[in-house]
Amino acid sequence: MGEYALHARNQLVGLAGIVERNVYLTKRYILWDVAFMVWTIANTLTIVFIARAAGLDAARENVLATQLLVGAVIWAYLGIIFEFMTETVAWERWEGTIEYTFMAPLSRVVHLSGQGAFAVLYGLIRATILFFAVVAFIGLHVPNANFGAALGVLAVGSVSFIGVGMMTSVLPLISPEKGAQLGFVAQGIMLVVSGVYYPVSVMPHWMQLIAKVSPATYVIRGDRAAIVNGAGMAWGDVWPLLVISVGAIPLGLAIFRAGERYAKKHGKLKRSG
Amino acid sequence: MSTFAPPTSISTHRVRRDVPAVEVRDLRKTFRRRDKKAHRFARKKPWPALHDVSFEIARGECVAILGQNGSGKSTLVRLLSTLLIDDGGEARIFGHDVVREAGAIRRLVNRVSVEASFFKRMSPSENLSYAARFYGMTPRQTHSAIPEILEKVGFPADRRGEAMENLSRGMQQKVALARALLTSPVLLLLDEPTTGLDPRSKLEVQEFIRQVRREHDATILLCTHDMNEAEVLADRVGILDRGRLLFLEPVADVKQRFGVETLEEAFFAATGREFVEHEAEDGDGADDEYREVFGG
Numbered sequence: 285m286g287e288y289a290l291h292a293r294n295q296l297v298g299l300a301g302i303v304e305r306n307v308y309l310t311k312r313y314i315l316w317d318v319a320f321m322v323w324t325i326a327n328t329l330t331i332v333f334i335a336r337a338a339g340l341d342a343a344r345e346n347v348l349a350t351q352l353l354v355g356a357v358i359w360a361y362l363g364i365i366f367e368f369m370t371e372t373v374a375w376e377r378w379e380g381t382i383e384y385t386f387m388a389p390l391s392r393v394v395h396l397s398g399q400g401a402f403a404v405l406y407g408l409i410r411a412t413i414l415f416f417a418v419v420a421f422i423g424l425h426v427p428n429a430n431f432g433a434a435l436g437v438l439a440v441g442s443v444s445f446i447g448v449g450m451m452t453s454v455l456p457l458i459s460p461e462k463g464a465q466l467g468f469v470a471q472g473i474m475l476v477v478s479g480v481y482y483p484v485s486v487m488p489h490w491m492q493l494i495a496k497v498s499p500a501t502y503v504i505r506g507d508r509a510a511i512v513n514g515a516g517m518a519w520g521d522v523w524p525l526l527v528i529s530v531g532a533i534p535l536g537l538a539i540f541r542a543g544e545r546y547a548k549k550h551g552k553l554k555r556s557g
Numbered sequence: 558m559s560t561f562a563p564p565t566s567i568s569t570h571r572v573r574r575d576v577p578a579v580e581v582r583d584l585r586k587t588f589r590r591r592d593k594k595a596h597r598f599a600r601k602k603p604w605p606a607l608h609d610v611s612f613e614i615a616r617g618e619c620v621a622i623l624g625q626n627g628s629g630k631s632t633l634v635r636l637l638s639t640l641l642i643d644d645g646g647e648a649r650i651f652g653h654d655v656v657r658e659a660g661a662i663r664r665l666v667n668r669v670s671v672e673a674s675f676f677k678r679m680s681p682s683e684n685l686s687y688a689a690r691f692y693g694m695t696p697r698q699t700h701s702a703i704p705e706i707l708e709k710v711g712f713p714a715d716r717r718g719e720a721m722e723n724l725s726r727g728m729q730q731k732v733a734l735a736r737a738l739l740t741s742p743v744l745l746l747l748d749e750p751t752t753g754l755d756p757r758s759k760l761e762v763q764e765f766i767r768q769v770r771r772e773h774d775a776t777i778l779l780c781t782h783d784m785n786e787a788e789v790l791a792d793r794v795g796i797l798d799r800g801r802l803l804f805l806e807p808v809a810d811v812k813q814r815f816g817v818e819t820l821e822e823a824f825f826a827a828t829g830r831e832f833v834e835h836e837a838e839d840g841d842g843a844d845d846e847y848r849e850v851f852g853g
Contacts, residue, residue, distance in 0.1 A: 294692070297693050298690050301687055304686065304690065305679075309676065309678065309679065313678065379677060380673075383635070383668075384674060384688060387640055388663060388691035389664045389692060545642065548639075549641075553641070
């Protein structure tokens with residue numbers, strides 16, 4: 285095997301190793317996962333029941349409830365992607381393995397992509413369970429839903445979410461606790477401007493401007509149209525996601541590399557506590 | 558006892574045989590930190606961790622660097638592990654610069670530190686699998702290699718699936734040694750590998766280090782504050798004091814040079830101070846980071 289082929293093979297094995305590690309951790313913490321799942325379903329129900337209280341006829345109530353549900357599911361999905369990406373460094377630092385991981389011959393793009401790949405897989409499973417659990421509980425009807433298009437929009441959007449997540453994942457490397465805090469702030473801002481439970485047009489103008497560069501805006505709009513109206517993947521939602529993805533991944537990696545260099549220069553690349 | 562075979566996925570052809578395993582020239586590292594008693598907004602001051610450190614280690618040699626807490630041992634190991642960027646001088650491992658050619662070095666080096674450092678809920682086998690994947694070892698390779706290396710370090714087979722958090726410190730350190738050896742490094746960095754272990758575990762780990770030297774083509778840099786350990790394991794012993802490497806020679810030469818019987822006496826002769834263990838300030842910014850994280 286040539287040197288480049290061997291290198292590529294080793295990197296792929298390393299990527300699989302990150303996914304495998306997360307599978308092990310999920311198995312070890314499975315009861316926490318069940319608890320969070322129940323909590324998320326309960327929380328989503330509190331939002332979707334708002335449609336019942338709106339005093340609408342049955343058909344319009346069903347549409348409003350479905351719109352709210354799509355918003356809540358995307359919120360939960362994005363939360364998982366952001367949590368996994370932002371906590372990439374924080375988990376390793378907390379467990380004490382950070383030095384071993386960062387001195388291993390695994391490229392940073394593969395390292396972060398592995399974490400992103402598992403986050404997408406794990407997030408999709410949870411989002412699917414959440415969606416159908418609430419649909420069954422409330423008795424929603426989604427006869428026109430185009431699940432293929434909804435998944436397609438989510439898949440394209442996930443790339444840009446991972447890119448933005450890469451940018452925030454560097455924060456705990458520079459400042460362990462403040463970094464994690466800023467990650468939550470970034471996640472919150474992205475979601476609030478993206479029209480999770482309401483149209484973007486109801487927000488102040490300056491928030492609408494931020495919404496234009498948030499990938500969540502296009503994912504929520506595209507998925508809502510696909511689930512409620514049975515729409516296909518609209519180019520108007522896809523092209524902004526592609527543009528953001530093309531920019532966000534290289535920018536996220538560049539920011540992470542700069543942060544890693546800063547951490548190495550200042551002795552921050554080490555375990556804490 | 559079986560001989561552990563290195564994984565084929567690890568490229569060894571990059572290891573140059575015409576250069577020393579480790580070459581360090583005028584290596585400097587300074588951190589910035591606040592005085593422990595200063596308020597949290599006080600300006601940070603320069604805290605030199607390494608001053609113009611120079612030495613070489615030949616391939617296959619075992620060298621021990623002795624020093625008290627805060628002497629710069631861990632900083633040296635972290636620089637050679639590509640986890641720090643120096644402020645001057647240079648360090649090369651098998652001819653590769655540790656900063657500019659970090660990627661090449663990472664395939665050649667592994668380490669064991671004072672803290673075992675594992676995912677605590679995962680088992681030894683799972684932790685070793687995770688570490689091995691980074692070095693290109695597939696599940697098929699680790700399926701046989703992990704039980705083999707764990708057996709070799711004396712880890713009981715019936716506890717391979719237990720969570721790390723349920724294992725004793727000695728057991729965890731054996732798994733740490735297994736992790737380092739699993740990837741067949743040609744340079745093994747041991748940073749206080751026996752600190753905090755009970756006497757029996759300490760002897761077992763030391764015996765394993767001897768075994769590694771006998772059976773592997775490994776060069777070893779051992780950083781420790783245990784003078785006896787350094788004397789029994791290393792070909793040459795150096796003393797790092799406040800970031801300065803005072804000497805690096807065979808133990809007999811050190812004793813002869815200072816006209817003393819022990820390394821403790823040699824340390825006193827070289828520095829004018831007793832070699833005592835104390836809670837010295839760590840020179841690599843740990844306290845600052847601790848303060849930042851926990852608001853201490």
